[in-house]
Amino acid sequence: MKWLRLIRTFIVVSARQETAYPINFWISLLHALLNLGTGVIGLGVIFSQVDTLQGWAFADTLALMGVFLIVSALRGLFIGPGMETVAGLGQEVMTGAFDFVLLRPVHTQFLITFRTWRLFSLVDLTLGVGVLVWAMQGSQIEAAALLLFAVALLAAVLAVYAVLLAMTALTFWSPGLMLGWVFDAIFQLARYPVSIYPPWLRFLLTWCVPVGVMTTIPAQAITGENVLWPVMGALGAALALTVGASWLFSRGLRRYSSASS
Amino acid sequence: MNLRGGIALIKGTWASWMQYRAFFFVLAFGWMVPPLVSMLVWSAAAGADGIGGLSQAEFTAYYLILILVNQITYAQSNWTMGDVIREGGLNTWLLRPMPSIFNVLASECAGKVVYMAFVTPVAVLLALVLRPEITVSPDRLALALMSLCLAWALRFLWGYWLALLAFWTPRADALLALQDALVFLLSGVAAPVLLLPGGLQTAARLLPFRYMVGFPVEILFQNAGVGEILSGLLFQVFWLAAAAVLCRVLWKAGLRRYAAVGG
Amino acid sequence: MPESLIQVEHLSKVYRVPEREPGFKAAVKSLFQPQYRQVAAVQDVTFQIAAGERVGLLGPNGAGKTTTLKVLAGLLYPTRGQVRVAGQAPAQRSSAFLRQIGMVQGNKSQMIWDIPPLDSFQVLREIYGVPTAAFRKTLDELVALLDLGDLLTRPARNLSLGERMKCELVASLLHRPQVLFLDEPTLGLDISMQQRLRKFISDYNRQSGAAILLTSHYMADVTAICDRIILIHNGRKLYDGALGELSERLAPFKLIRLALANGTNHEAPDLPEGVKVIEKEGSNLTLRVARQDAPGITSALLASLAINDLTVEDPPVEAVIDRIYQEGSVA
Structure with missing residues (x-):
């Protein structure tokens, strides 16, 4: 109960911060539309030349794009801003203001995870859902597929969270590394089904930076493929990653506490 | 022209940038990902038969060269121009006995060296793994290099005049984001321009964006005809001249406004 | 209690500080064989x-x-x-x-x-x-x-x-x-x-x-x-x-401020043993003496020199601390 109240307070305060500069809303809207436009048009250009991409039809690939936008939006809603506040360029670990996070009588990982929100991402989320609905129009979605999709999406968000948390933890050892940006760049690969990539890259994207888990599996789930076991596997892997990342983060805290001056 | 001052500035800027090379390598990595994704997607799409006269290995070659060209022509210093104007950095520039554009050029050149130090080895490594194929005749190579210089100047000056709008509006960088999006779609990053569907392809030919990245690369490939190349070069020169005029006009007007309102 | x-x-509290010489070679070397120095804070x-x-x-x-x-x-x-x-x-x-x-x-x-x-x-x-x-x-x-x-x-x-x-x-x-x-x-x-x-x-x-x-x-x-x-x-x-x-504990000395009368030799006044001149401005002098010698030296000064004014002071805290910093220990 106390945790929920805290999260509510964090959301309210983040909203105040966000509305401090009204013009940023329009800039963000422009960026969101550009991101949407370049993604969808880029996809359209490819499918003006081919009918399927390694077995993926336009509608399926568009659904995947929708999933990509949804996962990006959820990442942008609180995971990304939270990690950015800690490990970003010129942010708390670099300036030493992270001291104040450690002084608070609240679990540190909880605090950094839910402290900073970017509510504009709800607009991104709407756009992503819109693309997904557009891609799925005319096709029947069974309740089971929808449920499987929800679980797969949960696994995806959890995996994104775990990877970003691990990268944030690593900045305690080397504050100059912008690993969050590296992840963002790699995550761009998740706009397309992981099966189109060369085998070595597919391997990396499944086992090292699990982009495959993050978008391909949810997209398969909602387009009605039978991916029960992959989804369960993804959920298990995402949970394991989260546990591992939390451990790394607590090691990072120890490191921060023994090395900073 | 105060060339020696300019060179000293470049050296100084470069030295300070190398201090943060990890940071710039990450930036460079981020910029190379969109064309990299396009390369992988088009290679997959091309399969064994090829698309639009380009084979799978040629797509790979096209995009590897595009990654390098994109990095060479990317004018990142325009992004910070707004901050320089708003936060008073411009005052320091105006006090120096040389044209202010030198400061922007210095960070451009310094940045290029740092970014290329990262991108070149990565591109070579990718070439070893992905086995691109391309045969280039010397005259086409010469034309491509000439076009590359024009492309760099065009992309820089085009971004510079957009950045100069910061004299009038605080968030001119939004226009730079718009430019980046148009470059992605129309400059051969999302797809080689000759593969764009009708309307988009016409837009790409007429607007300046194709001539900032994609065009020099297209010259290297046989599916671009001689007439296509010549008209492209003309467009490139035309847009470059237009950008230069706009920069000149906006800089003068901007300075007048800056002096009137204060920094 | x-x-x-x-x-x-x-x-x-001991910090382990990575040590790296400037230059590219050293940077590469430090990747594989980082050198550390122990700094006791x-x-x-x-x-x-x-x-x-x-x-x-x-x-x-x-x-x-x-x-x-x-x-x-x-x-x-x-x-x-x-x-x-x-x-x-x-x-x-x-x-x-x-x-x-x-x-x-x-x-x-x-x-x-x-x-x-x-x-x-x-x-x-x-x-x-x-x-x-x-x-x-x-x-x-x-x-x-x-x-x-x-x-x-x-x-x-x-x-x-x-x-x-x-x-x-x-x-x-x-x-x-x-x-x-x-x-x-x-x-x-x-x-x-x-x-x-x-x-x-x-x-x-x-x-x-x-x-x-x-x-x-x-x-x-x-x-x-x-x-x-x-x-x-x-x-x-x-x-x-x-x-x-x-x-008192850390600065075992006192400061004696003197104003010499006209006609005294300002340049080289005749001073007793164990006195250090730390400031001199015209006929005004500031002397540093060991704490226990202060009474004896004061009377010796009064006896041997023509003096307009004399005060004995504790040194200001800043000066005491500065001296400790400079010398690195309690004298």
């Missing part, structure tokens, strides 16, 4: 602080003051030794411990930049779980003491450094900590703002009974706020006691 509020026994420091005390940690840059403070606040793990604050080991950062302490750092801000301080305070209220009524009461008191008025509703980025520092203090006191750590709280502030903050800290200590541990470069902070000082140099404790006794 009841446990003191703060107990520090044989505290040592604090060595074998022991002290106790009781509830309500006002203690100043003094020392030159790099002496280990901030390190000590951070260990006490649980931000740094001690390498060796025992530390207990309010009955807890700070390094465990238990919720019970963190509720007992507050910290202000002059060079870092805990305000949220784009929103008014009042919103930041509300967040802290939730984090510390302060009941609304208690929060209201504490805030009203602090606002009155610091004369904050309408600052609370202006975005933090629009506040001056002094105004922001007032808000930092409020932010650290909302949960009514038993111990307040102040690390260079007056850094960069103008004289009048420094004085107001000093007065506030002293008043707050009297009203709330919270112990205060302060580090500062400004001697005036320490003399105005603290009744006890702990002097640290090169990570070691040099002195722990009342401020007034410092010069």
Whole structure:
């Protein structure tokens, strides 16, 4: 109960911060539309030349794009801003203001995870859902597929969270590394089904930076493929990653506490 | 022209940038990902038969060269121009006995060296793994290099005049984001321009964006005809001249406004 | 004997600092074979602080003051030794411990930049779980003491450094900590703002009974706020006691100021053994003599020279401390 109240307070305060500069809303809207436009048009250009991409039809690939936008939006809603506040360029670990996070009588990982929100991402989320609905129009979605999709999406968000948390933890050892940006760049690969990539890259994207888990599996789930076991596997892997990342983060805290001056 | 001052500035800027090379390598990595994704997607799409006269290995070659060209022509210093104007950095520039554009050029050149130090080895490594194929005749190579210089100047000056709008509006960088999006779609990053569907392809030919990245690369490939190349070069020169005029006009007007309102 | 509020026994803190020579080759080498150097920031420091005390940690840059403070606040793990604050080991950062302490750092801000301080305070209220009524009461008191008025509703980025520092203090006191750590709280502030903050800290200590541990470069902070000082140099404790006794214990000399009468030889006055001239301006001289010799030398001077005026003084605290820093030990 106390945790929920805290999260509510964090959301309210983040909203105040966000509305401090009204013009940023329009800039963000422009960026969101550009991101949407370049993604969808880029996809359209490819499918003006081919009918399927390694077995993926336009509608399926568009659904995947929708999933990509949804996962990006959820990442942008609180995971990304939270990690950015800690490990970003010129942010708390670099300036030493992270001291104040450690002084608070609240679990540190909880605090950094839910402290900073970017509510504009709800607009991104709407756009992503819109693309997904557009891609799925005319096709029947069974309740089971929808449920499987929800679980797969949960696994995806959890995996994104775990990877970003691990990268944030690593900045305690080397504050100059912008690993969050590296992840963002790699995550761009998740706009397309992981099966189109060369085998070595597919391997990396499944086992090292699990982009495959993050978008391909949810997209398969909602387009009605039978991916029960992959989804369960993804959920298990995402949970394991989260546990591992939390451990790394607590090691990072120890490191921060023994090395900073 | 105060060339020696300019060179000293470049050296100084470069030295300070190398201090943060990890940071710039990450930036460079981020910029190379969109064309990299396009390369992988088009290679997959091309399969064994090829698309639009380009084979799978040629797509790979096209995009590897595009990654390098994109990095060479990317004018990142325009992004910070707004901050320089708003936060008073411009005052320091105006006090120096040389044209202010030198400061922007210095960070451009310094940045290029740092970014290329990262991108070149990565591109070579990718070439070893992905086995691109391309045969280039010397005259086409010469034309491509000439076009590359024009492309760099065009992309820089085009971004510079957009950045100069910061004299009038605080968030001119939004226009730079718009430019980046148009470059992605129309400059051969999302797809080689000759593969764009009708309307988009016409837009790409007429607007300046194709001539900032994609065009020099297209010259290297046989599916671009001689007439296509010549008209492209003309467009490139035309847009470059237009950008230069706009920069000149906006800089003068901007300075007048800056002096009137204060920094 | 009841446990003191703060107990520090044989505290040592050693940093492992990566060492790298400049140049590309060294950079590559350091990737595979990093070189480290051990830097002892604090060595074998022991002290106790009781509830309500006002203690100043003094020392030159790099002496280990901030390190000590951070260990006490649980931000740094001690390498060796025992530390207990309010009955807890700070390094465990238990919720019970963190509720007992507050910290202000002059060079870092805990305000949220784009929103008014009042919103930041509300967040802290939730984090510390302060009941609304208690929060209201504490805030009203602090606002009155610091004369904050309408600052609370202006975005933090629009506040001056002094105004922001007032808000930092409020932010650290909302949960009514038993111990307040102040690390260079007056850094960069103008004289009048420094004085107001000093007065506030002293008043707050009297009203709330919270112990205060302060580090500062400004001697005036320490003399105005603290009744006890702990002097640290090169990570070691040099002195722990009342401020007034410092010069007596650590500076075993006195200053004699002389104004010579006209007609005396100003250039080379005839001075007794064991006297050092440290300042000379026309007919005015300042002499340094050993503390126990001061009476004898004073009478010898009065007997041998024609003197208009003579005073015997303790050296100023700044000078004493500066001498200790310079010489690196208690003479």
